Amino acid sequence: MNLLNIALILPIITALICFAFRNAAKWIALIVSAIVLIFSVFIFLSGHMISPWLMLYSAPFNSGIFMAAAFFTFIVVLFSQKSAEGMERIGEYYGYLLITIGAAAGVLFATDFMTLLFFWGMLGIPLYLLVGIKGNGGAAAKKTLIMVGGSDALMMIGIALIWVINGSLMIGAARLPLNNSFTIIAYLSLLAGAFAKAGVMPLHSWIPDASEVAPSEVMAFLPASLDKLLGIYLLARISIDVFPVMPNSMISILLMAIGSITILAAVMGALVQHDFKKLLSFHAISQVGYMVLGIGTGLPIGIAGGLFHMFNNAVYKSCLFLCQGSVAQATGETKIEKLGGLAAAMPVTFYVFLIAAFSISGIPPFNGFVSKWMIFQSLIELSKTSPLWIIWLAAAMFGSAFTLASFVKLIHSVFLGSPTVATNKAREVNWQMWLPTVLLALLCVVFGVFAFSLPLKYLVFPATGWILMPGWWEPGLATGLLLLGLAAGALIYLAGRTGGVSVKPPYIGGELIEESATRVTGAEFYNTIREMPVIKHIYSAAEARFFDIYEILSGFSRGMSDILSWFHNGLLHTYLAWMLLGGIVIIWVLIR
Amino acid sequence: MITIILFLIMIAAAVYAVETGEFRNAVYSLALLGLGVSVYQLTAGAFLPGALQLISVFVLIYVLNRTLLPKASPREFAEGEYFSRAVFLIFMILSVILACGVSDAIAPNSYSPYLLSFVLILTGFFSVAFKKDIKKIVAGIVIIEYAVEAFLTLSGERQGITPLIGILAIVLLAVIAARLSDRLGTTDVTKIRELRG
Amino acid sequence: MRILLPLLIALPVVWAALAAVVYRFNRRAADLITALVTLITCGFAIALYLFHPLNYPIVFRLFGISLVLDGLSHLLILTAGIVALFVAIYSISYMEKYGRKDLFYVLFMLMLAGIYGVVLSGDLIVMFIFLEMAALSAYALVAFGLESQPLEASFKYFIMGEAASAFILIAIGLVHAAAGTFDLAEAALRLQMTAPFIKAVALGLFLTGFGMKSALFPLHAWLPDAHTAAPSPISAMLSGVLIKALGIYAIVRVLFNVFGMTSQISSILMILGIISILVGVLLALGQWDFKRLLAYHSVSQIGYIALGVGLATPLGIMGGLYHLFNHAIFKSLLFLNAGSVESQIGTRDLKEMGGLSRKMPVTSATSLVASLSIAGIPPFNGFWSKLFIILACVQAGKIWLALFAVIGSILTLASFLKVQRYAFFGQAKETLSEIKESPVPMTIAMVSLALICLAIGLLSPFVINYLINPAVGAVANGVGYGRIVLGASK
Structure with a gap:
């Protein structure tokens, strides 16, 4: 039997076994996800592969993404061995993970839109059930599936239009120019599907809600890695193969505007969060804005940067969520105010988190830097033809700055500072939990240092074609701007930390009070931003869900x-x- | 000519059944209507429907007397049903126009029986639509059933057992209506609106 | 094979006559024989699929009355057979609490016979008689609880149903006056030569009458009452089969095969369909009564069927009829779920439920399957039919209709996730701590229907090929139906 069919069917069948035998589920899931990972490597190495039965095919690009998906599945299953031990619906949990990777294979290897839509829609079911796995997440799970499943329904119109215009449902059977209302409607409706899955504004709002109820493993698995891979895969696929997006076209400007708004609005949301997991979830939205921005340029280097950022983001974001899961496991707490001083108690988690945080903030030599640099480079290249480039560039830069600022706050308040009631008895988590995060952190470094010889060469360029990098590692404009953004982030951080320089024992009302009542938690660092005149109203409107x-x-x-x-x-x-x-x-x- | 007179009698019976305050009189005038239909069917050569129709008249009298007669009637004309009344008036006017057209198209030379049968049907609809007493609504349904039988025979049907079905429907309807008014203690259809939204 | 056609109708009628007697002596036997009768009729439908050539009607004639089985009626018979089988199994335990199970079986069998009769009869008057038989049993079954709500619902249903029946009968009279025959096949041949005015009036009356039976907007107002108040297995039967056999089937048969489709009829059906979709689903969204919510979804889903059929393209008809079949399966399953919940916790109010997925795992899982099916999420069956309807809309150049259909689909998803959230998610209330799963016959019925939902979704190409396409062929013959049936009966 064809490896592609096995990669699709094996996880789905074994998921049923997981439902039936809940005690064996974790071993079955571990073995099956390892097998799928190995198969995915084979599929990737064999270049091109076709399965006529289910109309599947693999090329280096989609099999690369599948390899990444299988890798994240394996990582999450490995992490869950210990972390998910007490879960009530453990059999279902592993079963849904396996169904997800099976359906993801269907999406990635599909040759025609019908197959793609079938598996794409199917992915919604395990997502829904995983968000609600603890049994208390009815509202968030409902919202998730309505947004994701609803956008799948919209995709039907796009697919129908492609079928009518083209006479064929094959993906990329013909290039359709985006110059009439039919193709534009078709493109936009497919875009809705991709955006809802990846969490691009305005279809992002399920992610923060889901983060409140879903376990960290689920967040690391779906919104942070797999949904990003699939959503951006679809975006790239339709924007490259089906409806080529031309630089400076209306659609290109629309995409870049959406990307920029997503970057900025989500990161602003992240700045004021008090919940560790929810804060990360806002970054999961913000980062996807870079990918849309990159792909929206329509330039090869921008698309390559966007796709590379997709891989990078999946790596560091799942790492961040898993670290958060470790912290939650060790302390039982997700509120930032109640965390602190964990660096000493959980050194491995701390360093891993640090690396991932540097990556997401775009600090060299980690992987986030390289992909962001490519996106910046593409925006600069755009400057030759369009005056709007400066807006996009500013959005990307400020996004970077705010990201760094928010992670500095996070690191300070979770890992540094003084321990709290919740954290003073915390211990480093079991190796089964830290090992996956270490692997991901290593990947952050490897993808950063060997960006061109490994990930770009094998994973990204098959999709976009080989790109000659202008001015790589030269102290050019892009590098300078990136570093400027980081400096701005540091400034924002320092601006937030006004006062509190001299340390004295707290002495109120004639008696010494407990230190925990007065400690600087870091959660309020950015209240100054929150209180700014216009932004204040935007924040309160956002909290009343006016923008949802x-x-x-x-x-x-x-x-x-x-x-x-x-x-x-x-x-x-x-x-x-x-x-x-x-x-x-x-x-x-x-x-x- | 006889047909036309028969139909006029039927219409008179129907109108009396709809408008009389005494339900006992309404029952017998409905029976007269049924009898008229039966006579018409038998004279037109539709023996099976005519015979069934004749039987149905006795069933009708028995059933209505047993079920609905003992129930007290509400005062007529509730306030604030302007929408439905307006719609019914439009419906009535348009239906009469339509009925003229249809009768003329079916039988250009002898359209009057068709027209009268449509008027009979509309009398039934009037009762169903304008009366708030469920007894009158049931009576309206009876008129519609009988009138449609007459119309079927007019249009050439000779073999059917539709009167049988019609009387079964009336029996069941009368039983359900009686049970309903027992359960709710009213026969006012505007007060029977527990299910809404 | 021909002899199976009258047997399909006679078997339930005979059992309806005997059920009350047998029930008096042995209750268990009556339960089993009822299930057996539905199983046999279902088996007949399958046997006919196996042994009779595709796309060629079978005609049975007796005393000048003809029974005709073509692809379309075959699909309806299979649908009715499957749903009736599981409803009968489910009723074994569900109907215990009502008492008078013998009467229930009599009415149920009469309704089933009526449905088979409507679908098989090749004669307008016979069709009407069976239609009334099914409808009268349905009125009685809606009122079966004899509480105030069932009686009220039944009364309203009855008045509107009889008004619609009068419309249909007048139309039948007009057809006879114009064409001189009640036979569908002969009428199909002769009506092409009659005056367009009478044809148009008759058609309008048929459309109104059958439209009321199928609960298309604005003729839908009786449905939420009736389907809510009826005992749940009967709601399943009404929503799953009755509105389709008496409504959609009759519309399709009369419009396509007897009168011939025109662009006016097509646009009427499409517009009524799309309004039904939106109005039904919006009303469902605001409901807190589990069964009323489901009932409004029937209005909405019938809209999809009417939309697909109204497009009058082969793909549209295929989507519509496929959706008819799918809707029968998942909607009856949903009503069985609602009945299971109601019989265990004693309420239909979603606000009083919660955390039932732990207490009632089978009901919970099967209702999730049905909810995802109706919302059109793959791999379940509703996905395919909705996809085909939307493809057909776009193919016919009606992108707006496609868009509204998609919006309807999203709202459907939203309202069913609301059900999942309030009924099955979360923590069980204190008052619900003693709740158990429903008895075995009920769970068997629910699990089987859920598996059928999944199987149809996964085996979609086979289902389309063997079940749907013959029906589409029969519809697409148009008024050629007359010639084909008359040819087959010689």
Whole structure:
């Protein structure tokens, strides 16, 4: 049997076994995810592969992404061996993980849109169930599936249009220029699917909600890594193979605007969070903005940068979430105010987190730096043809700055500072939990240092074609701007830390009070930003969910529902009147 | 000519059944209507439907007297049903126009029986639509059933057992309506609106 | 094979006559024989698929009355057979609490016979008689609880149903006056030569009457009451089969095969369909009564069927009929779920539920399957039919309709996730701590239907090929139906 079919079917079948034998589930999942990882490497190494039965094919690009997906599955399963031990629905948990990787294989290897849509929609089910796995996440799980599943339904229109225009459902059967309303509608509706999965604004709002209830492993697995890989894969696929996005076209500008807004708005959201997991979830949204920005340029280097950022983000973001999971396991706490001083107690987690935080902030020589640098470079290249480049560049730069600032705050308040009630008994987690994070941190370094000889060469360039890098490692504009952004981040951090320089024992009302009541937690660092005139209103509107498309639309539908409900007043005569009115209209139309 | 007179009698019976305050009188005038339909069917050569129709009249009297007659009637005309009343008026007017057209198209030379049968049907609809007493609504359904039987025979049907189905429906409806008014203690259909929204 | 056609109708009628007697002597036997009768009729439907050539109707004639089985009626018979089988199994334990199970079986069998009769009859008057038979049993079954709500619902359903029946009967009379025949096949041939005015009026009356039976907007107002108040297995039967056999099937048969499709009818069906989709789903969104929510979704889903069929393209008809079949499966499953919850915790109010996934794992899992099916999430069956309907809309150049259909689909998902959230997620309330899973016959029925949902989704190409395409062929014959049936009966 073909390896592609096995990679798809084996996890789904074994998921059923996991449901049935909950005690063996963790071993089954470990073995199966390892097998899938090995197979994915084989598939990747064999270059091109075709399975006529399910119409699957693999090329270096999609099999590279599948390899990454299989790798993250394996990492998360490995991490969960210890961390998920007490979970009530352990069999289901591993089963859903396996279904996800099986369906992801279907999405990535699909040759036609029908297959892609089938597995794409299927991915929503384990996502929904994983978000609600603890049993208390009804509202967040509901929101997640409505947004993700709803955008899948929108994709149907795009796929139907492609089918009608092209006469074929094959992906990339013909290049469709984005110059008429049909192709644009088709492109936008597919975009909705990609955006909801990847968490691009305005379809992002399920991620912070899910982060409040879903376990960290789930967050690391789906919103942080797998959904990003798949969402950006689809975005890249349609923007390269189906509807080529031309630089400076309307669609290109739209994509870049969305990317920029996503970067900035999400990172601003992250700055004021008090919950460790939720803060990371806002960064998961913010980072995807860079990918959209890069791909939206329509330039080869931008697309390559966006795709590389996709891989990098998956690595460091899942690492960050897993570290958060370790912290939560060790302390039982996710509120930032109640954490502190963990660096000594959990040295491995601390250093791993540090590396991942440097990566996400774009500090050289870690991987985030390289991909961000490529995106910056593409924006500079855009400057030759478009005046708008400066806006995108500013957004990207400030995004970097705020990201760094928010991670400095996080590191300070979680790992440095003085221990709290929750953290003073914390110990380093089991090796089964720290080993996966260490692997991911190593990958951050490897992808940064050997960016060109390894990941770009093998994973990214097969999709975009080999790109000659202008001015690599030269102290050019892009490098300078990036470093400038980092400096700005440091400044924002320092600006937030006003006062509190001299240390004295707290002495209030004539007696010494407990230190924990007065310690600087770091959670309030950026309250100054929050209090700024215009931004204050934006924040309060965002907290009232004025910008959440889900809330807007559900409020609208509830209103409509109430109106319609009022008309159904229970009177027989009213109902009869509708019926006769219907009859009159029908007959009138027919005899006209 | 006889057909037309028969239909006029039927319409008169139907209108009386709808408008009389005494349900006992309504029952017998409905029976008269049924009888008229039966006579018409038998004279037109539709013996099976005519015979079934004749039986149905006796069933009707028995059932309505047993089930709905003992129930007290509400005062007519509740406030605030302007929407449905307006729609019904439009429906009535348009239906009469339509009925003229249809009768003329079916039988250009002898359209009056068709037209009268449509008027009979509309009388039934009037009762269902304008009365708030469920007894009157049931009576309206009875008129519609009988009128449609007459119309079927007019349009040439001779063999059907539809009167049987019709009377079964009326029996079941009367039983359900009686149970309903027992359960709720009212026969006012505007007060029967527990299910809504 | 021909003899199976009258047997399909006669078997339930005979058992309806005997059930009350047998029940008096041996209750268990009556339960089993009812299930057996539905199993046999279901088996007949499958046997006919195995042994009779595709795309060629079978005609059975007796005393001038003809029974016709073509692809379309075959699909409906299979649908009715499957749903009736599981409803019968489910009712064995569910109907215990109502008492008068013998009467229930009599009415249920009469309704089933009526449905088979409507679908098989090749004659308008016979069709009407079976339609009334099914409808009268349905009114009685809706009122079966004899509480105020069932009686009220049944009364309203009855009045509106009889008004619709009168419309249908007037239309039948007009057809007879114009074409001189009640036979569908002959009428199909002769109506092409009659005056367009009478045809149009008759068509309008048919559309209104059958539209009311299928609960298309604005003829839908009875449905939420009736389907909520009926005992749950009957709600499953009403939503799953009755509105399709008496409504959609009759519309399709009369419109396509007897009168012939025109662009006006097509646009009427599409517009009514799309309004039904949106109105039904919006109303469902605001409901807190589990069954009422499901009932409004029936309005919405019938809209999808009408939309697909109304497009009148082969793909659209295929999507519509496929959705008809799928909807029968998942909606009856959902009503069985609702009945299971109601019988265990004694309420239909979603606000009073919570945490049932731990207490009632089978009901919870099967309802999730059904919810995902109706919302059109792969790999379950609803995905395919919705996809085909949307593809067909776009193919016909009606992107707006496709967009509204998609919005309807998203709202459907939203309202079913609301059910999942309030009924099954979360912590069980104190009052629900003693709740157990439903008895075995009920779980068997639910699990089987859930597996069918999954199987149809995964084996979609086979289902389309063997079940749906013959039906599409029969519809696409148009008024050629008359010639084909008359040819087959010689």
